[in-house]
Amino acid sequence: MSGFPTLLYKELVRFWKVAFQTVAAPVLTALLYLVVFAHALEGRVSVYDGVSYTAFLLPGLVMMSVLQNAFANSSSSLIQSKITGNVVFLLLPPISYLEFFAAYLAAAMVRGLVVGGAVLAVTAPLVPLPLAQPAWVLGFALLGSAILGALGVIAGLWADKFDQLAAFQNFVIMPLTFLSGVFYSIHSLPAFWQALSHFNPFFYMIDGFRYGFFGRSDVSPMASLAVVATCFAALALAALALLRSGYKLRG
Amino acid sequence: MTAAVEIRQVAKRYGALQALADVSFEIAEGEFFGLLGPNGAGKTTLISVIAGLVRADAGTVRVLGADVVADYRRARRLLGVVPQELVFDPFFSVRETLRFQSGYFGLRGNDAWIDEIMHYLDLTAKADTNMRALSGGMKRRVLVAQALVHRPRVIVLDEPTAGVDVELRQGLWQFVRRLNRDGHTIVLTTHYLEEAEQLCARIAMLKAGRVVTLDSTRNLLDTFSGLQLKLSVDRFALPVVDGVSVLASQGERFTVRLRDYVALEALLHSLREAGAEIREFELAPPDLEEVFLRVMRGGEAAEAERGALA
Ligand SMILES: Nc1ncnc2c1ncn2[C@@H]1O[C@H](COP(=O)(O)OP(=O)(O)O)[C@@H](O)[C@H]1O
Ligand SMILES: [Mg+2]
DSSP states (O other), rough: OOOOHEEEEEEHHHTEEEEEEEEIIHHHHHHHHHHHHHHHHTTOOOOOOOOOHHHHHHHHHHHHHHHHHHHHHHHHHHHHHHHHHHTTTHSSSSSOOOHHHHHHHHHHHHHHHHHHHHHHHHTTTOOOOOOSHHHHHHHHHHHHHHHHHHHHHHHHHHHHSHHHHHHHHIIIHHHHHHHHTSOOGGSOOHHHHHHHHTTTTTHHHHHHHHHHHOOOOOHHHHHHHHHHHHHHHHHHHHHHHHHTTTTTTTO | OOEEEEHHHHHHETEEEEEEEEEEEEEHHHHHHHEEOOOSSSSHHHHHHTTEEESSSEEEEETTTTEETTTTHHHHHHHHEEEEEOOOOOBBHHHHHHHHHHHTOOOOOOOHHHHHHHHHTGGGGTTTSBBGGGGGGHHHHHHHHHHHOOOOOOEEEEEETTTHHHHHHHHHHHHHHHHHHHHHHEEEEOOHHHHHHHOOOOEEEEEEEEEEEEEEHHIIIIIOOOEEEEEEESSSSOOTTEEEEEEEEEEEEEEEEEESSHHHHHHHHHHHHHTTOEEEEEEEEHHHHHHHHHHHHHHHHHHHHHHHHH
C-alpha cells in the first residue's frame, strides 16, 4: 500500500483540527468584504446588464477565498514542517515525490473548496445568484484551487522563514488577486489597465468562474480555461521538478 | 551474505567543507555497530545518506542489497532511523503520531504492533497525550517508536541518549539490546563512550569525514588502550621496564601505560628489586575513551606510541 492516503488524511486533519482559524476565519473575512463593498459600491459600479453589483461581486469573493486558502494550506503546512523539522517523518518513508505532491495538492484543494463552498452557503439566502453553467463553476474552482495549491507547494519549499512566505503572499498573491477583477469588471478600467489585466492569470480564473454563474464574461470562457489549464500544468511541473530534485528537503 | 549496510566510496561536500570523504565499510546483518567521532565528524551526514535524507556527491549505499537511491522504496522499508534532532508534530498525540507514521509506510491495521512498541517503550500511559505535553525524554522514546512502526530489519539511532536521564537511558538500551537479540541490526552513534563500549561489538571512528579506525571493540581496546596504572612510590623515577611507558609524572606520582599484565608483573618485580615502597596503586582497565582520544589525536602518533611500547 502507498503512503499517499495517510499523508492526504494527515494534511486534512491538520487544517480541520484548527477549522476555526482555517475555515471560519476566512469565511468571515469574505463576508466582511461583501458587506462593505456591496454597501459602498452598489449602484455606483456598472457591471453586466441586469446583474446587481452585489451579485457580481459574490463569485469574485468566493473564488478569492478558494485561491487564498488553497495557497495558505500547502505553503504553511510545508514551511511549518520544514521549520520544526518534522518533515523528516515524511522523508524517511517510501513516499514518492509524486505522491508527496498529490497529497499536498489535494489537501489544499479541499481546504479552498470547503472555504469557498461555505462562503456560498452562508450568502445564499442573502444574495440570490443564478447558476447558468454549473460545470464551469466547478471546473474553474477545481483548477483555481489546484493552481494555488501547487504555487503554495513551491512557495513552501522555497521559503526558509515565515517572513518570506508572508512577503510572497503580500507582494505576489494579494496584488494579483486584487487586480484580477474580483471587485470590478475589467471593461470598466482604462485601456492600459485592461490590457495589463490580461497578463494576470488570476483574472482568467475569476472571469471563468463568474461565467459559470452568469453565462457572461469579459473574455471567452474557453480562452480562460486554456490559460488556467496551462498555468496549472506549468506550476505542477515546476513543483514536481523541485520535489524530485529534493530542493531544500534532501540536502 | 548480503550486508545490512554497504557503504561504498561515499563523499559529500557542503560548499568548501568536505563532510564525508571516501567512506567505505560494511555492517553485517545482526551486528550491533557503533559509529563514533567528535562533533562535526560527519556521523549524522553519513546516517542521512543511508536514510536518503541527504544525497551523496559520490558513492553508493545499499541497505540489505537495496540501493538507497535507485531502489529507495525497498531500502526505506528495511530501515528505521531515529534522528538526532528532537522533532515532533505538535498537532498530534503519541498514538496518532505512530498511526500516521505506519500509514506513511503503507501499513494499515498496525495497532497491535503499535501497542506493543508503546508498551516496551513505556509510552502506554501517554498514548493519548499531545506530543507538545511530553518531556524531552518521552519525545525521544516516541522518536524510537516511530522508527520501529514498520518493523525495519536495520535500525539506526543517531545519539538517542543525548539529554536523556540515566533511568530512561538504561531502559532504552535494554530495549535496543532486545531488538538486537531478536536479529535486528543496530547502528548507533553516541557521545557516551562507555555505552558504545558495553553495547557495540564493532566500532568505526570518524574524523573530519573519514573513517580513521574500524575494528571490533575488543581489538580496539587491546591494541590502542592497554592498562593504565596510577601509582606513587618513594622515589622520583621508575625503573625502565619493557612494555611500560610513563604518560605523566608529578614528583613521586606516576601515570603509566602497561601493554598487558605481564608488563605489570615486570614493573612490580623491578620495583621490588630496587627496594621501592609503593604508597598508592590504582589500576584502570582499558576503556574506549582512551582509545577514542588516541585515535583522534592522530593515527600516526598512536602508531608511533605503540611502536615505543612494543
Ligand atoms: N546542511 C548542511 N549545510 C552545511 N554544512 C553542514 C550541513 N550539515 C552538516 N554540515 C557540516 O558537516 C559537518 C558534519 O556534520 P555532522 O554530520 O552533523 O557531524 P556529526 O553528526 O558527526 O556531529 C559539520 O562540519 C557540519 O557543520
Ligand atoms: Mg550528529
